[in-house]
Amino acid sequence: xxxxxxxxxxxxxxxxxxxxxxxxxxxxxxxxxxxxxxxxxxxxxxxxxxxxxxxxxxxxxxxxxxxxxxxxxxxxxxxxxxxxxxxxxxxxxxxxxxxxxxxxxxxxxxxxxxxxxxxxxxxxxxxxxxxxxxxxxxxxxxxxxxxxxxxxxxxxxxxxxxxxxxxxxxxxxxxxxxxxxxxxxxxxxxxxxxxxxxxxxxxxxxxxxxxxxxxxxxxxxxxxxxxxxxxxxxxxxxxxxxxxxxxxxxxxxxxxxxxxxxxxxxxxxxxxxxxxxxxxxxxxxxxxxxxxxxxxxxxxxxxxxxxxxxxxx
Amino acid sequence: xxxxxxxxxxxxxxxxxxxxxxxxxxxxxxxxxxxxxxxxxxxxxxxxxxxxxxxxxxxxxxxxxxxxxxxxxxxxxxxxxxxxxxxxxxxxxxxxxxxxxxxxxxxxxxxxxxxxxxxxxxxxxxxxxxxxxxxxxxxxxxxxxxxxxxxxxxxxxxxxxxxxxxxxxxxxxxxxxxxxxxxxxxxxxxxxxxxxxxxxxxxxxxxxxxxxxxxxxxxxxxxxxxxxxxxxxxxxxxxxxxxxxxxxxxxxxxxxxxxxxxxxxxxxxxxxxxxxxxxxxxxxxxxxxxxxxxxxxxxxxx
Numbered sequence: 085x086x087x088x089x090x091x092x093x094x095x096x097x098x099x100x101x102x103x104x105x106x107x108x109x110x111x112x113x114x115x116x117x118x119x120x121x122x123x124x125x126x127x128x129x130x131x132x133x134x135x136x137x138x139x140x141x142x143x144x145x146x147x148x149x150x151x152x153x154x155x156x157x158x159x160x161x162x163x164x165x166x167x168x169x170x171x172x173x174x175x176x177x178x179x180x181x182x183x184x185x186x187x188x189x190x191x192x193x194x195x196x197x198x199x200x201x202x203x204x205x206x207x208x209x210x211x212x213x214x215x216x217x218x219x220x221x222x223x224x225x226x227x228x229x230x231x232x233x234x235x236x237x238x239x240x241x242x243x244x245x246x247x248x249x250x251x252x253x254x255x256x257x258x259x260x261x262x263x264x265x266x267x268x269x270x271x272x273x274x275x276x277x278x279x280x281x282x283x284x285x286x287x288x289x290x291x292x293x294x295x296x297x298x299x300x301x302x303x304x305x306x307x308x309x310x311x312x313x314x315x316x317x318x319x320x321x322x323x324x325x326x327x328x329x330x331x332x333x334x335x336x337x338x339x340x341x342x343x344x345x346x347x348x349x350x351x352x353x354x355x356x357x358x359x360x361x362x363x364x365x366x367x368x369x370x371x372x373x374x375x376x377x378x379x380x381x382x383x384x385x386x387x388x389x390x391x392x393x394x395x396x397x
Numbered sequence: 398x399x400x401x402x403x404x405x406x407x408x409x410x411x412x413x414x415x416x417x418x419x420x421x422x423x424x425x426x427x428x429x430x431x432x433x434x435x436x437x438x439x440x441x442x443x444x445x446x447x448x449x450x451x452x453x454x455x456x457x458x459x460x461x462x463x464x465x466x467x468x469x470x471x472x473x474x475x476x477x478x479x480x481x482x483x484x485x486x487x488x489x490x491x492x493x494x495x496x497x498x499x500x501x502x503x504x505x506x507x508x509x510x511x512x513x514x515x516x517x518x519x520x521x522x523x524x525x526x527x528x529x530x531x532x533x534x535x536x537x538x539x540x541x542x543x544x545x546x547x548x549x550x551x552x553x554x555x556x557x558x559x560x561x562x563x564x565x566x567x568x569x570x571x572x573x574x575x576x577x578x579x580x581x582x583x584x585x586x587x588x589x590x591x592x593x594x595x596x597x598x599x600x601x602x603x604x605x606x607x608x609x610x611x612x613x614x615x616x617x618x619x620x621x622x623x624x625x626x627x628x629x630x631x632x633x634x635x636x637x638x639x640x641x642x643x644x645x646x647x648x649x650x651x652x653x654x655x656x657x658x659x660x661x662x663x664x665x666x667x668x669x670x671x672x673x674x675x676x677x678x679x680x681x682x683x684x685x686x687x688x689x690x691x692x693x694x695x696x697x698x699x
Binding site for chain 1: 407410422430448495510511514517523526528541577636663672
């Protein structure tokens, strides 16, 4: 069972300690020459070649998209096409502005919709799933085991299965054509709860008990004591939730043009094919860069939390 | 985990009141948007329902029609299975393999490669670039290159020709398969106790493969199970990619999947009863595959 103790030094620090104890040479050279546990140098070289090849295959479409976003029209429609842009231009972004300025609903409205859905959705998901995760992780009460089991099972309730009844439920609640049609179902995601719960389980109970204020109730304890301890967990949840909410188009739940998120309009623009491919790439860059930047900044925290997100058998 | 806060007593509802209160908001939402939909999908699958009139109970009619008379559904099941059988296991193994390969690299290179492999899953819309790459006219990237190099003499309709659709969906799905499961593998591998490898080398473990099977995998069972659930639901739930690339409906339904079929009846034809029976069949397939995979994973490393 993979367990991280919270007071343990971070992986980075551990590595530095190990580095000092071992040969303090360059990490890359050490990687090739390390004779520990009967591994061959030849194997390592094959490994690096394979990885470089895979990295290229995975990056190729992304590189292509990046270059397309900055190509002028004559390069976009050149035959044969080049992968890399020769005379980078911001024309595609101006065109994008032109498309949106001709649309019924201004671009700023789509951006507002996306920002609202992403932030209200993400914040709520963190609050609700931590509040539900804490009792399940640290207390034994009537129903706790049943709920925990149900939540593991619910990881498999894929959105495809629940889409139809969800539509009926949302329409009965009068939530169709509102932001809440996207936000409320996202709040009920069990992935976040599962993540928070697994992380909270790693905190020794004695630590919470000794740190909690005299006579403080569970709400105060969660807010003042537990949440600071599981900061990596809710940062991870922030990233995952951000990424999910950012990509939701809400096509089946929102019909009013002025309530649709940015991702929906991207799909519309992209569907007009080859003529607008530069613009499409430009929007894709915007859609891609924002979650990526967030991911890069938070990556060390993510790695620590993902470790504990495995299932108990 | 036995380490719980020394209890107020399991059945002391009065003292546990705050705990129930804390869970209440989530449980209400969870019940409304997760449990209730699954239950009502099962109930609705036995009815005819068009959202306007009250549902009419029709027994097993929907299932009979679905399994015996709906040729397009059979096509959808075939397509979904072909796609899922390839992308599910390969995507899963690929996630693990990549995580395992980058695990030994220096920390900075590992961080960069993690982002490279995870990038396709970061934004749900990046795969739209494949519309340009596989575009059917001579300006599509692949066509243009093949024409230029002389491999073909006229453009191929990659996204409209029934022969190429499934392979293209498989390629794009695999490209996107290194998601949450991959991240949890990367993290899981980091926590395997390094001293185990050293003592294992003394005990006669001779190569990478034995190390992997006897030490690494058994240590990572929780992550392996989590990753399996993720790849089962995503590979069987394939549908967005086919609509974005091949349109809806695809030529001759050659890229039609179960999820496409479900959306067709659920949000276009508004035959909710029938759509629910499709959902129930999909759900049953997912649960069954998960059972099988979890059973298999229990034997790993023995």
